[in-house]
Amino acid sequence: MQKRKRSHNMETLKILTYPDKFLSEPTKPVENIDEKIRNLIKDMASIMYQAPGIGLAAIQVGINKSLLIYDVSPKDEKRALQVLINPRIIESEGTTISEDEGCLSVPDFRANVKRAASVLVEGFDSKEKPLRIEAEGLLSVVLQHEIDHLNGILFIDRISSLKREMYKRCVKKNLKNR
Ligand code: NI
Numbered sequence: 001m002q003k004r005k006r007s008h009n010m011e012t013l014k015i016l017t018y019p020d021k022f023l024s025e026p027t028k029p030v031e032n033i034d035e036k037i038r039n040l041i042k043d044m045a046s047i048m049y050q051a052p053g054i055g056l057a058a059i060q061v062g063i064n065k066s067l068l069i070y071d072v073s074p075k076d077e078k079r080a081l082q083v084l085i086n087p088r089i090i091e092s093e094g095t096t097i098s099e100d101e102g103c104l105s106v107p108d109f110r111a112n113v114k115r116a117a118s119v120l121v122e123g124f125d126s127k128e129k130p131l132r133i134e135a136e137g138l139l140s141v142v143l144q145h146e147i148d149h150l151n152g153i154l155f156i157d158r159i160s161s162l163k164r165e166m167y168k169r170c171v172k173k174n175l176k177n178r
Pocket of ligand 1: 102103104105145149
């Protein structure tokens with residue numbers, strides 16, 4: 001039997017990287033969690049695990065919807081994919097330095113980023129069930145990082161301008177030498 005056509009072609013989904021302008025676009029809320037969205041989640045999950053990464057926002061694969069996935073389970077444990085749709089940070093408390101933060105859209109670069117120590121996030125899962133997540137530690141950082149993506153913000157927008165310029169110069173040089 002012929003496979004049902006997907007709304008997007010898996011082969012066309014790839015991770016966009018800085019300086020792609022699309023990454024700085026704000027995203028639109030997901031209105032219906034339909035088959036299209038569920039297929040997108042599946043494809044995003046295989047891209048994230050393959051990368052490998054611990055979080056991925058739809059905008060990073062060129063879909064400007066308010067949707068992200070993450071999996072912060074330890075490497076030696078079973079995968080535990082989490083889906084968060086239309087998330088909002090309701091409360092944030094304290095500050096922490098997230099050490100050596102990285103991003104699949106900002107390859108070959110890591111930096112320390114100032115983040116809230118803990119956050120309260122609300123959103124929906126893939127079955128439209130409302131979620132309320134109180135997070136600290138790694139999960140808190142991942143949620144802040146991915147929700148930033150949904151607002152067109154990259155972690156390099158949150159580091160010192162000196163470091164950011166260093167990275168930008170490096171990217172420009174590499175693009176020229178390609
Ligand atoms: Ni990222």
